[in-house]
Amino acid sequence: MSPRKAAVLQADGGDRTLREHLIATAERLIAEHGTAGLTVRAIAREARVADGVLYNHFADKEELLALALHAHVRSVERSLAEPPRRAGEGDLDANLRAYIAYGVALHLAILPAFAGLLHQPTVLARFAGLPNPMAGGRGLLDELAEYLRAERRLGRLAPDAGVEAAATLIVGACHQLVLPRLLTGAPASFEPIPDDVIDDLTQTVLNGIALPPGSDTSGAGPAQPHASELRRDQ
Amino acid sequence: MSPRKAAVLQADGGDRTLREHLIATAERLIAEHGTAGLTVRAIAREARVADGVLYNHFADKEELLALALHAHVRSVERSLAEPPRRAGEGDLDANLRAYIAYGVALHLAILPAFAGLLHQPTVLARFAGLPNPMAGGRGLLDELAEYLRAERRLGRLAPDAGVEAAATLIVGACHQLVLPRLLTGAPASFEPIPDDVIDDLTQTVLNGIALPPGSDTSGAGPAQPHASELRRDQ
Amino acid sequence: MSPRKAAVLQADGGDRTLREHLIATAERLIAEHGTAGLTVRAIAREARVADGVLYNHFADKEELLALALHAHVRSVERSLAEPPRRAGEGDLDANLRAYIAYGVALHLAILPAFAGLLHQPTVLARFAGLPNPMAGGRGLLDELAEYLRAERRLGRLAPDAGVEAAATLIVGACHQLVLPRLLTGAPASFEPIPDDVIDDLTQTVLNGIALPPGSDTSGAGPAQPHASELRRDQ
Amino acid sequence: MSPRKAAVLQADGGDRTLREHLIATAERLIAEHGTAGLTVRAIAREARVADGVLYNHFADKEELLALALHAHVRSVERSLAEPPRRAGEGDLDANLRAYIAYGVALHLAILPAFAGLLHQPTVLARFAGLPNPMAGGRGLLDELAEYLRAERRLGRLAPDAGVEAAATLIVGACHQLVLPRLLTGAPASFEPIPDDVIDDLTQTVLNGIALPPGSDTSGAGPAQPHASELRRDQ
DNA sequence: CATGAATGAGTATTCATTCAT
DNA sequence: CATGAATGAATACTCATTCAT
Numbered sequence: 021m022s023p024r025k026a027a028v029l030q031a032d033g034g035d036r037t038l039r040e041h042l043i044a045t046a047e048r049l050i051a052e053h054g055t056a057g058l059t060v061r062a063i064a065r066e067a068r069v070a071d072g073v074l075y076n077h078f079a080d081k082e083e084l085l086a087l088a089l090h091a092h093v094r095s096v097e098r099s100l101a102e103p104p105r106r107a108g109e110g111d112l113d114a115n116l117r118a119y120i121a122y123g124v125a126l127h128l129a130i131l132p133a134f135a136g137l138l139h140q141p142t143v144l145a146r147f148a149g150l151p152n153p154m155a156g157g158r159g160l161l162d163e164l165a166e167y168l169r170a171e172r173r174l175g176r177l178a179p180d181a182g183v184e185a186a187a188t189l190i191v192g193a194c195h196q197l198v199l200p201r202l203l204t205g206a207p208a209s210f211e212p213i214p215d216d217v218i219d220d221l222t223q224t225v226l227n228g229i230a231l232p233p234g235s236d237t238s239g240a241g242p243a244q245p246h247a248s249e250l251r252r253d254q
Numbered sequence: 255m256s257p258r259k260a261a262v263l264q265a266d267g268g269d270r271t272l273r274e275h276l277i278a279t280a281e282r283l284i285a286e287h288g289t290a291g292l293t294v295r296a297i298a299r300e301a302r303v304a305d306g307v308l309y310n311h312f313a314d315k316e317e318l319l320a321l322a323l324h325a326h327v328r329s330v331e332r333s334l335a336e337p338p339r340r341a342g343e344g345d346l347d348a349n350l351r352a353y354i355a356y357g358v359a360l361h362l363a364i365l366p367a368f369a370g371l372l373h374q375p376t377v378l379a380r381f382a383g384l385p386n387p388m389a390g391g392r393g394l395l396d397e398l399a400e401y402l403r404a405e406r407r408l409g410r411l412a413p414d415a416g417v418e419a420a421a422t423l424i425v426g427a428c429h430q431l432v433l434p435r436l437l438t439g440a441p442a443s444f445e446p447i448p449d450d451v452i453d454d455l456t457q458t459v460l461n462g463i464a465l466p467p468g469s470d471t472s473g474a475g476p477a478q479p480h481a482s483e484l485r486r487d488q
Numbered sequence: 489m490s491p492r493k494a495a496v497l498q499a500d501g502g503d504r505t506l507r508e509h510l511i512a513t514a515e516r517l518i519a520e521h522g523t524a525g526l527t528v529r530a531i532a533r534e535a536r537v538a539d540g541v542l543y544n545h546f547a548d549k550e551e552l553l554a555l556a557l558h559a560h561v562r563s564v565e566r567s568l569a570e571p572p573r574r575a576g577e578g579d580l581d582a583n584l585r586a587y588i589a590y591g592v593a594l595h596l597a598i599l600p601a602f603a604g605l606l607h608q609p610t611v612l613a614r615f616a617g618l619p620n621p622m623a624g625g626r627g628l629l630d631e632l633a634e635y636l637r638a639e640r641r642l643g644r645l646a647p648d649a650g651v652e653a654a655a656t657l658i659v660g661a662c663h664q665l666v667l668p669r670l671l672t673g674a675p676a677s678f679e680p681i682p683d684d685v686i687d688d689l690t691q692t693v694l695n696g697i698a699l700p701p702g703s704d705t706s707g708a709g710p711a712q713p714h715a716s717e718l719r720r721d722q
Numbered sequence: 723m724s725p726r727k728a729a730v731l732q733a734d735g736g737d738r739t740l741r742e743h744l745i746a747t748a749e750r751l752i753a754e755h756g757t758a759g760l761t762v763r764a765i766a767r768e769a770r771v772a773d774g775v776l777y778n779h780f781a782d783k784e785e786l787l788a789l790a791l792h793a794h795v796r797s798v799e800r801s802l803a804e805p806p807r808r809a810g811e812g813d814l815d816a817n818l819r820a821y822i823a824y825g826v827a828l829h830l831a832i833l834p835a836f837a838g839l840l841h842q843p844t845v846l847a848r849f850a851g852l853p854n855p856m857a858g859g860r861g862l863l864d865e866l867a868e869y870l871r872a873e874r875r876l877g878r879l880a881p882d883a884g885v886e887a888a889a890t891l892i893v894g895a896c897h898q899l900v901l902p903r904l905l906t907g908a909p910a911s912f913e914p915i916p917d918d919v920i921d922d923l924t925q926t927v928l929n930g931i932a933l934p935p936g937s938d939t940s941g942a943g944p945a946q947p948h949a950s951e952l953r954r955d956q
Numbered sequence: 957c958a959t960g961a962a963t964g965a966g967t968a969t970t971c972a973t974t975c976a977t
Numbered sequence: 978c979a980t981g982a983a984t985g986a987a988t989a990c991t992c993a994t995t996c997a998t
Contacts, residue, residue: 192426228462524841660894
C-alpha cells in the first residue's frame with residue numbers, strides 16, 4: 021500500500037529519494053556537458069526514469085536545474101582543496117597563490133555550467149534563493165576580501181591596502197584565465213594553468229607594478245610622485 | 255527598374271538598405287536582451303519584415319548574428335573614450351584608470367551579447383573572421399599588455415613589473431565587475447561602475463598590497479622577506 | 489501505470505499501437521496519392537494525431553515512409569495470387585500468364601509509391617534494409633528468370649531459350665503497361681489490365697513473332713535465314 | 723520607346739525571345755539534373771535573368787517546366803539515330819535491334835526528367851497538351867507497333883504475330899533496362915547497354931522461348947500442344 | 957506515486973509568387 | 978516590359994509539459 025518506488029531506486033540501496041536521484045543525475049550531466057542543450061528527456065533517460073516523473077518532484081525543469089546547479093557547485097567546492105580561511109597563518113604569498121589556484125579550478129568547473137543559463141533568469145533567481153549561494157564569483161570574492169582584510173588587520177598587509185580591489189583583481193584574473201578556454205575548446209580536458217602564471221599574478225598583486233621607491237627615471241628627481249606616496253591619498 | 259522596397263524602409267528615412275536595417279535591428283535586440291534565445295522570427299517581427307527576407311541578405315541566422323554582434327561591438331567601442339594607445343604620454347595613473355574604465359564599460363556592454371554564444375562556436379568563428387576582431391577580451395588584453403610593456407621600456411614602470419600578469423588582473427577585474435550582473439538582470443538595465451571602484455583597482459595594481467618597504471610588523475625584523483625582495487627572483 | 493493512449497486509438501478497436509496506426513495511415517496515403525508530396529503534417533492530420541508524435545515512434549520521416557512503403561508492398565503482395573514458384577508444375581502457358589498478371593498488378597499498385605522516391609535514395613536504402621525486399625522490380629525479375637531457367641532445365645522450354653531476355657521483356661512489359669497511367673492520373677483510380685492483353689503478351693513471349701518454320705513469303709526461298717536458324721548461333 | 727530587352731538577349735544575336743531563352747535554359751537544367759529539386763530561382767540565375775521575369779512569359783513554373791520538358795524530349799529525339807520507319811527495308815533483325823537501342827537511349831535521357839514530375843499532374847497535363855507528345859513511351863510504342871504491323875503486312879512476320887504485344891514487350895524492356903539505374907545511381911554517366919543483351923532481346927522477341935516444332939520432351943507426344951499450335955487460337 | 961506516449965507551440969530554412977520601381 | 982527584393986506559407990523536426998493508465 022505504500023507508494024510505488026521507481027525501479028532504479030530499488031536497485032540502489034533504496035535510501036535515496038527519487039528527487040535526490042534526479043538532482044544527482046542532472047548534476048552529473050551538467051558537470052559533463054554543461055547546461056546548454058540539456059533536455060528533460062536526457063536527464064530522465066540518464067536517470068533511468070520516466071520522462072514525466074520530474075514533474076512529480078519539481079515545479080518544472082528550471083527548478084531541477086537550479087538545484088542541480090547548486091549541487092554541482094557544492095560538490096566542486098567540496099572536491100577542491102579549500103583556500104586558507106585563517107589569516108595570519110602560513111606564508112602570505114603561498115596563501116594568495118592557493119586562492120588563485122582555487123579560483124581558477126572553481127571557475128573552470130563552474131563557468132561552463134552557468135554559461136547555458138545566462139538567459140534563463142528564472143533558473144538563476146531560483147539558484148540565488150538557495151542556501152550557500154557561494155558560486156558565481158560573489159562568494160569567493162567576499163571570502164577572499166575578508167581574508168585579506170584580516171591579514172591587513174594583523175599587519176601582514178599594508179594598512180592602506182585596497183583589499184576589495186585586490187580581491188576583485190584576483191578573482192577576475194581567475195575568470196580571465198578560464199574564459200578564453202570556454203570560447204574555443206571542449207568543456208572537459210582543460211590543461212592546468214602553469215604555476216609561473218599564478219606566481220606572477222600573486223607577486224603583481226602583492227607588489228604592484230609601479231616604480232620601486234627611490235628609483236629615478238630622469239636623474240632629476242621623480243617625474244611623478246612615487247607610487248607609495250599615492251596610496252589612498254589621491 | 256528597381257525592385258520593390260520593404261514597407262518598413264519607406265516609412266523610414268529611406269536611405270538604408272534592408273540588410274542594414276536587419277543588422278541594426280538584430281544589434282538592438284542583442285544589446286537589449288543578449289544573444290541567447292534570439293530567434294529569427296523575433297528579429298523579423300521586430301524589423302517589421304517577412305520571416306524569409308533574412309535569407310535574401312544573409313546565408314543564415316549565424317551570419318546575421320555575427321554581423322549584428324560585430325556592429326554591436328563597434329558601436330560600443332565608438333561610444334567609449336578610447337584608452338591611451340601611446341605609452342609615455344600623460345599620467346601613468348590616469349592612463350591605467352582609463353584602461354580600466356574602458357574595459358569595464360566594454361565588457362558591461364559586450365559580455366551579455368557573447369554569453370549566449372558560448373556554445374555556438376560557429377557564430378564566434380564567423381565573428382572572428384570579420385575585421386576588427388578586438389573584442390572578446392583577448393584583444394583588449396594584448397593591447398593593454400603591449401601598452402604596459404612600452405611603459406616599462408620607457409622606465410615609467412618597474413623594470414621587473416609583471417605586465418602580463420597586470421594585464422590579466424585588470425581585464426579579469428573588468429569581467430568580475432560585469433559577470434555578477436549577468437546572472438541577475440537584463441543587459442539593458444546595467445548601471446555604470448562607480449568611479450572610486452575603478453580608482454581602487456588602479457592604485458592596487460600600481461602599488462600592490464604588500465607592506466611598504468621599511469615597515470615592520472613585529473619590531474623584530476620581518477617575519478617574511480619583504481615583498482620587493484621577492485620580485486621575480488624566487 | 490500505463491501511459492496515456494492517443495484519443496484516436498480509443499475511438500478505434502483499441503488494440504492497435506499508435507506506431508501501427510501511423511504506418512497504416514501513411515500506407516493508405518501512399519496507396520492513394522503516391523509517395524511524392526507526402527508531408528509529415530499530412531500524415532499526422534490524417535491519423536488525427538499531433539504533429540510531433542511521429543518522432544516518438546520513428547527516427548524521422550524517412551523511416552516511417554520506408555516502413556509504410558514496405559507495408560504497402562506486402563499488403564499488395566498478399567492481395568495478389570502469387571505466381572508459381574515451382575517449375576514443371578501446371579501449364580507452362582498458364583504459369584507464364586500468371587507471372588505476367590502478377591507483375592502487372594504488382595507494378596500497378598507499387599510503382600506510384602516508388603515514383604516519388606526516385607530522388608530520395610535514403611528512403612529506398614532504408615526500404616531495402618527491411619526484410620522481404622522483393623519489390624522494386626529487381627526481385628520479380630530474378631524470380632521469373634530463375635523460374636524460366638528451371639523450366640528450361642526440365643525441358644519445357646527451348647534449350648537455347650533466352651530466359652534472361654524473356655524475363656526482362658515480361659517485367660518490362662509490366663512497367664510499360666503501368667507507366668503511362670502514372671503520367672495521367674491518381675494511383676487510386678487505376679483500372680486493371682484486360683486479360684486479353686496479358687494473353688497476347690504470354691503467347692508472344694512463348695512463340696515470338698518470326699515467320700513459322702517452313703513458311704515462305706516469296707516462293708523463291710527465304711529472303712533471310714529463318715528465325716529458328718538464327719537462334720543463339722549468329 | 724520599344725520595350726526593354728533583357729541584357730542577356732542583347733549579348734546574344736538578339737533574335738531569340740526571352741521566352742525561348744528561358745525554355746532553353748530550363749531544358750538544359752532538366753537534361754543535366756532532372757526535374758526534381760529544380761527551382762525557379764535556379765532557372766532564372768542560370769538564364770542570367772531576374773527571378774520574376776518568368777511570370778511575364780509563363781503562367782507559372784509548371785507551364786515553363788512542361789515546355790522545357792517538351793523541348794528536352796524533342797531535342798533528345800533529334801539527337802538520336804532514328805529507328806527505321808520504313809518496313810520491308812533492311813534486315814528485320816537489325817531493324818528490331820535499332821528500335822531497342824533507340825528506346826533504351828530515349829528512356830535513359832528522358833526518364834530522369836519525368837521522375838520528378840510524377841506527382842505534378844498539372845505539369846504532365848500541360849505537357850500532354852503540347853504537340854508531338856511522343857515521349858512517355860506511348861509515342862515509341864505506337865510507332866513500333868505500326869512498323870511491326872507493316873512488316874507483318876509485307877509477310878516478313880508471322881501472319882498471326884502479336885505486334886502490339888511485341889511492341890509492348892520491347893518498349894517495356896527498354897524501361898526495365900533503364901529503371902534500375904535510375905533508382906541507384908547518378909543521372910548522368912550511365913554506361914551503355916551491352917550489345918549482346920540487346921541481341922538476346924531481339925532474338926527472344928522474334929523466336930519466343932517455346933520448344934521448337936518437332937521436339938519432344940517425353941518421347942510420348944507433347945505433354946502440351948506445341949506453341950505454334952497455340953498461336954492466337956486459344 | 958511512476959509511467960511514457962501524446963501534445964502542440966516553437967525552431968531555422970526554402971521557395972513559388974508578387975509587385976513597386 | 979525587366980528587375981530582384983519582399984512576401985509568407987510551408988517544410989521537417991525538437992522538446993517542455995501533460996495526463997490517462
